[in-house]
Amino acid sequence: MKAQRQVWGETLAELAGTDQRLVVLDGDLATSTRADIVADAHPDSFIQVGIAEQNMVGMAFGLSTLGYRPWVSSFGVFLTNRALDQVRMLVSQTKAPVRLAAAYSGLLNGASGKTHQDIEDFAIMRAMPNMTVLAPADEIEAAHAIRWAADHDGPLYIRLARDPVPPVFDQNYTFTPGEPVLLRNSDNGLVIISTGVQTARTTAALDLLHADGIHLRHLHLHTLKPANADAIITHLAGASAVCTVEEHTIIGGLGELVSDLVTRDGLGVRVTRIGLDDRWSESGPNDFLLDKHGLSPHRVADRLRRLLPAA
Amino acid sequence: MHIDETDIPRLEALAREGRWLVIDTVTTSKAGHVGGPLSAMDLLVALYFTQLRIDPDHPREPDRDRFVLSKGHCSIGLYSVLALRGYFPVGELATFDQGDSRLQGHPDMLLTPGVDASTGSLGQGLSAACGMALGAKRLGKDFHTWVMLGDGEIEEGMVWESVLCAPRYRLDNLTAIIDVNGLQQYGWPAAAADRFDRSEPVGHVDLPAVFRGFGWNTISINGHDFTQILSALDQAAGHRGVTGKPTVILARTEKGHGLTFTAGTYKWHNGVANADQLAAAKKELRDVEHAA
Numbered sequence: 001m002k003a004q005r006q007v008w009g010e011t012l013a014e015l016a017g018t019d020q021r022l023v024v025l026d027g028d029l030a031t032s033t034r035a036d037i038v039a040d041a042h043p044d045s046f047i048q049v050g051i052a053e054q055n056m057v058g059m060a061f062g063l064s065t066l067g068y069r070p071w072v073s074s075f076g077v078f079l080t081n082r083a084l085d086q087v088r089m090l091v092s093q094t095k096a097p098v099r100l101a102a103a104y105s106g107l108l109n110g111a112s113g114k115t116h117q118d119i120e121d122f123a124i125m126r127a128m129p130n131m132t133v134l135a136p137a138d139e140i141e142a143a144h145a146i147r148w149a150a151d152h153d154g155p156l157y158i159r160l161a162r163d164p165v166p167p168v169f170d171q172n173y174t175f176t177p178g179e180p181v182l183l184r185n186s187d188n189g190l191v192i193i194s195t196g197v198q199t200a201r202t203t204a205a206l207d208l209l210h211a212d213g214i215h216l217r218h219l220h221l222h223t224l225k226p227a228n229a230d231a232i233i234t235h236l237a238g239a240s241a242v243c244t245v246e247e248h249t250i251i252g253g254l255g256e257l258v259s260d261l262v263t264r265d266g267l268g269v270r271v272t273r274i275g276l277d278d279r280w281s282e283s284g285p286n287d288f289l290l291d292k293h294g295l296s297p298h299r300v301a302d303r304l305r306r307l308l309p310a311a
Numbered sequence: 312m313h314i315d316e317t318d319i320p321r322l323e324a325l326a327r328e329g330r331w332l333v334i335d336t337v338t339t340s341k342a343g344h345v346g347g348p349l350s351a352m353d354l355l356v357a358l359y360f361t362q363l364r365i366d367p368d369h370p371r372e373p374d375r376d377r378f379v380l381s382k383g384h385c386s387i388g389l390y391s392v393l394a395l396r397g398y399f400p401v402g403e404l405a406t407f408d409q410g411d412s413r414l415q416g417h418p419d420m421l422l423t424p425g426v427d428a429s430t431g432s433l434g435q436g437l438s439a440a441c442g443m444a445l446g447a448k449r450l451g452k453d454f455h456t457w458v459m460l461g462d463g464e465i466e467e468g469m470v471w472e473s474v475l476c477a478p479r480y481r482l483d484n485l486t487a488i489i490d491v492n493g494l495q496q497y498g499w500p501a502a503a504a505d506r507f508d509r510s511e512p513v514g515h516v517d518l519p520a521v522f523r524g525f526g527w528n529t530i531s532i533n534g535h536d537f538t539q540i541l542s543a544l545d546q547a548a549g550h551r552g553v554t555g556k557p558t559v560i561l562a563r564t565e566k567g568h569g570l571t572f573t574a575g576t577y578k579w580h581n582g583v584a585n586a587d588q589l590a591a592a593k594k595e596l597r598d599v600e601h602a603a
Contacts, residue, residue, distance in 0.1 A: 047445070049476060050472075050475070050476060050479075052472035052473075052475070052476065054434075054435075054438065054469040054472055055438040055441070055469060055472035055473045055476055056438075057438070058435050058437075058438020058439045058441070058442060058469075058473065059438050059439075059441050059442035059445060059473075059476070060442060061428070061438075061439050061442055062428075062438070062439040062440060062441060062442015062443040062444075062445070062446060063442040063443075063445060063446045064442075065427070065428070065439075065442070065443060065446070066373075066443065066446035066447065066450060066452075067446075068446060085432050085435075086435060086438070086469075088432075089429060089430075089431070089432045089435060090428075090429065090435060090438075090439060093419075093421075093429050094420055094421065094428075094429050095421070
């Protein structure tokens, strides 16, 4: 298993060999984000900016006006929060083809705790016009999404988890931007929708239920924006309840996206949002944090059991 | 460097007309900034009529010089000069801030011909200009990138991230012009040594020493003296490919310059002239022109 940040560094190092438009800007975190892989392979495609995320985003915008397709790399939280105004005004407003590579996104960041937890990024980035928001499930999907993103002509944000997760997809996978991926099907009235690497843990949760003879429909949404709303709705056909699962605050992320669609279409489907409560988290090992916040496979499975329609 | 002194009356006349367009437009639209556009006007006219290698008929020409108005709230000053330079009709200034207009309160690069960056959130323009200058270096392009900041604006912390980074990449194709007009929107209580009715935003700072310390070339001028402005612009452009350092032009100006009732007071950071004031402005800026 490879971490998504590792896949990102390796994929860009490969693309940089043939794409002169590709440059990677680093805010002095290259050994963590794995931008160092690009720097080692193609020093000319690597631009150190120093510990100055706001200037980094501004310089990426400036480079993009000359035909470059810059990748801005940092911990996600520093892109979505520290450089928020720069992303808003110089990338989102201008439609600049700047890619924001959010390493260490989500809750799990090597026990760094609250300062580094990037758990409001969907809410922030979804609210930005012109922004594409991606959250791949595993290393395979990350590699596909990164390749697609490299050619995308507009602002883009992509989550890249720090630590590896069990594979969700195999080498036959194809990435279609905006489209939900049906991971398993069922006629049970409860439909599960997950995103990012939480999809891998949700898959494990559904494996636990499967062993108990409970089979649920599971959708993975790698594109939070623009998402194919009609396709999501289609997958809710026959459902009486839907449960979203995300490594993100329950405010403004996947859960809210699905709730909005259900409300928009007046579906009469109950929506339950599994995610991070509206409070600060802490430093701790991954398993501890996932368990504490209800995102570990067995905690998700327990929650889903309670949501099952009465037999 | 040879300065064509005979051209200065033309530039002075353009600056007077530009100032008239600022006050007239803001009065008509009943919104916009006045003091900053007026302090920057001579610098903008000198840039657009003598220095920038641009073609108003081809505003996206890839090898054009770039100009970023980092103090984006002074947009009407830039729009007035762009109109006079032929990017769009002067009459279009009447649409400023009026809805469905190409002339937004703060510059929008997607809408206005000749605008190279969307600005208005203070502190961002220098970083954008750094990216443009770095891109030009990497691509072997010979254009120059100019960016104008306000002296109040450099209170923004982000500016200093860019100031620190530009010399690292030896961006001698980058020139920052700081319009040191001595006032900001409200600012700080004035002390005895201050020029105006509020304290200078960075009056307590030795800016030339600071920028030299960061590794920049510095040029200090009177930003209302065309001889000095033209000389400074030429000198800065001459640094491209030569000095290995970015250049800052510290242009000492007067906020609201050119109109008696707006000059040297923070109260005209923004505002709308009444009929008497507009008439006085017309007399001061246009009658001179027509008498000449």
